[in-house]
Amino acid sequence: MIAIIDYDAGNMKSVEKALRYLGEEVCITRDRDEILSSDRVILPGVGSFGDAMHRIREYGLVNTIYDVVEQGTPFLGICLGLQLLFQTSEECPGVSGLGLLDGRIVRIPEAAGLKIPHMGWNSLEVKPEAALFQGLPEQPYVYFVHSYYLQADREEDVAASTIYNVRIHASVEHENLFACQFHPEKSSTVGLQILKNFIQIGEET
Numbered sequence: 216m217i218a219i220i221d222y223d224a225g226n227m228k229s230v231e232k233a234l235r236y237l238g239e240e241v242c243i244t245r246d247r248d249e250i251l252s253s254d255r256v257i258l259p260g261v262g263s264f265g266d267a268m269h270r271i272r273e274y275g276l277v278n279t280i281y282d283v284v285e286q287g288t289p290f291l292g293i294c295l296g297l298q299l300l301f302q303t304s305e306e307c308p309g310v311s312g313l314g315l316l317d318g319r320i321v322r323i324p325e326a327a328g329l330k331i332p333h334m335g336w337n338s339l340e341v342k343p344e345a346a347l348f349q350g351l352p353e354q355p356y357v358y359f360v361h362s363y364y365l366q367a368d369r370e371e372d373v374a375a376s377t378i379y380n381v382r383i384h385a386s387v388e389h390e391n392l393f394a395c396q397f398h399p400e401k402s403s404t405v406g407l408q409i410l411k412n413f414i415q416i417g418e419e420t
Contacts, residue, residue, distance in 0.1 A: 217414070218253035220280070221245045222270040225261040226400065230293065233400040237411055247279045255414065256283050260295030261360070264320065265307030267295055277313065284315055284392060289416050292394035297365060297387070300394055306363050316389055317368035323361075326380045332362040337377045337397075339385055345374035347386060347393055347412050355405045357385075357397040365396060 217234055219227050221243045234241045242249060250256055258280070260267055271277055284290055292300050301312050304320035312320075323331050338354040348355065359377075365384040367373050374393075375386035386395045393413060399406035 216253045217241050217255045217257060218250045219243045219257045219259060220250065220276060222260075222267065222274055222276060224259045224267070224295070226259045226294065226398065229398075230257060230259045230400045233407060233410055234414075237407060237414065239414060245274050245276060247275075250279055251282060251286070251288075253288065255289045255291070255416075256280075257291045257293065258296035258299065259293045260299065262295060263306060264295065264298055264304040264312070264363070265310045267299055268307075268310055268312060271299070271313075280313060281315075287391050289391050289413065290393065291413050292392075293400070294361065294396060294398055297394035297396050298363065300387075300392065301365065301367075304363060315392060316372060316387060316394075318372075318384070319366055320363045321366055322363050323383075324380055329380050332360060333364075333379045333383075334360045337379065337385075339375040339377050339397075341375045341386075342373070345386070346388055346416055347374060347395070347409050349412050351405060351408055357395075357399065357402040357405055357409075359385075359397045361396060 298320045300315045301318045302314045336356045341348045367384045372387045372389045374388045377385045399409040
């Protein structure tokens with residue numbers, strides 16, 4: 216069973232649809248016991264960092280997420296779900312994220328001819344050993360929608376990056392934590408392979 220954490224995030228249903236297409240059993244839930252007993256857990260998300268953290272706290276999900284990670288369950292953050300794993304975001308000064316990984320979320324800097332939000336397909340520079348990207352061609356194309364991006368403190372956690380005026384840390388992997396700034400559920404066959412790789416990580420642990 217794969218649990219998608221329900222905190223009213225906008226892309227839950229599209230993530231669920233992609234996983235069901237891959238033949239997985241999926242539940243969208245905020246029930247602590249159901250989440251903790253799942254084989255893998257996904258934190259999706261679109262929208263504001265501050266609003267998302269407010270809802271996660273309101274629904275009592277913070278300790279549940281910490282416990283999922285502590286017990287070693289494979290955990291995947293998607294888009295805003297990646298950003299929430301870190302400490303802070305320039306989008307909402309004074310709001311603390313989950314702080315599970317070291318880094319901060321900053322706004323993509325303005326540049327002539329550059330549209331913000333960053334919306335569309337970009338290629339990735341991938342570390343060869345990155346688990347989520349096994350079996351993919353070099354520089355795979357994935358779909359982004361975001362105005363803020365990750366600056367990870369630990370370069371060794373960065374699994375993939377892209378360039379959009381600046382170098383964007385597009386995916387991270389640290390022990391049982393995995394995350395993507397882009398949307399694998401909207402990234403065609405490449406995205407489905409990334410989700411499949413995440414599923415297989417869960418089967419191996």
